[in-house]
Amino acid sequence: MDIAVDTRQRIINSARDLFFARSYSEVGVQEICRTAAVQKGSFYHFFPSKRDLTLAVLDDLSIYFRHEVLGKAFARDIPPLQRINRFFEVLYTGQTETKATAGQLYGCPFGNLACEMSTQDEAIRKKIDHFFQTAEHSIAETLAEAIAQGDLPDMDPVESAHAIFAYAEGVMLVAKTRNDPEVVRKLGTRALRLVTPNTVS
Numbered sequence: 001m002d003i004a005v006d007t008r009q010r011i012i013n014s015a016r017d018l019f020f021a022r023s024y025s026e027v028g029v030q031e032i033c034r035t036a037a038v039q040k041g042s043f044y045h046f047f048p049s050k051r052d053l054t055l056a057v058l059d060d061l062s063i064y065f066r067h068e069v070l071g072k073a074f075a076r077d078i079p080p081l082q083r084i085n086r087f088f089e090v091l092y093t094g095q096t097e098t099k100a101t102a103g104q105l106y107g108c109p110f111g112n113l114a115c116e117m118s119t120q121d122e123a124i125r126k127k128i129d130h131f132f133q134t135a136e137h138s139i140a141e142t143l144a145e146a147i148a149q150g151d152l153p154d155m156d157p158v159e160s161a162h163a164i165f166a167y168a169e170g171v172m173l174v175a176k177t178r179n180d181p182e183v184v185r186k187l188g189t190r191a192l193r194l195v196t197p198n199t200v201s
């Protein structure tokens with residue numbers, strides 16, 4: 001790997017891990033540089049500010065989640081409604097792995113930053129919202145397929161996807177608060193009741 005690319009990625013990785021484990025406001029440039037084993041000059045060569053680094057972290061996280069979470073959850077190898085359940089199973093697996101390695105749940109990195117920064121920085125808010133809409137689009141496509149196949153009654157798949165994703169973010173927050181990944185597994189099985197409360201268990 002090119003040295004410059006490697007240095008930039010180490011800075012991103014260090015910031016991502018520190019923000020995830022703690023918070024944006026608690027982590028300074030000096031600590032990020034120390035964790036990444038780079039000088040401040042290298043940091044500012046790549047990122048004019050911590051805010052610019054945060055936007056790069058969100059881009060990096062978006063790529064990961066599109067492939068490792070959304071890509072796996074919504075692969076078309078199983079019927080559409082089963083993919084909604086698998087979405088929560090993938091979230092559960094990720095939170096279980098975090099608990100095993102860190103001893104605690106960190107929740108959703110996008111949701112964490114949204115809670116902290118949405119009223120503080122418009123660029124960060126928009127970047128997070130763009131990812132949220134990407135996730136909702138995957139859910140909406142899946143619901144539309146289920147409707148077309150007759151597995152769901154006619155409904156607005158976009159609004160229903162919005163509800164399911166909002167539910168997922170809330171579930172992740174509760175799981176983080178209780179430091180218990182089982183919350184994601186148990187409540188995830190009830191997600192489909194948001195769109196078919198009387199017919200889907």
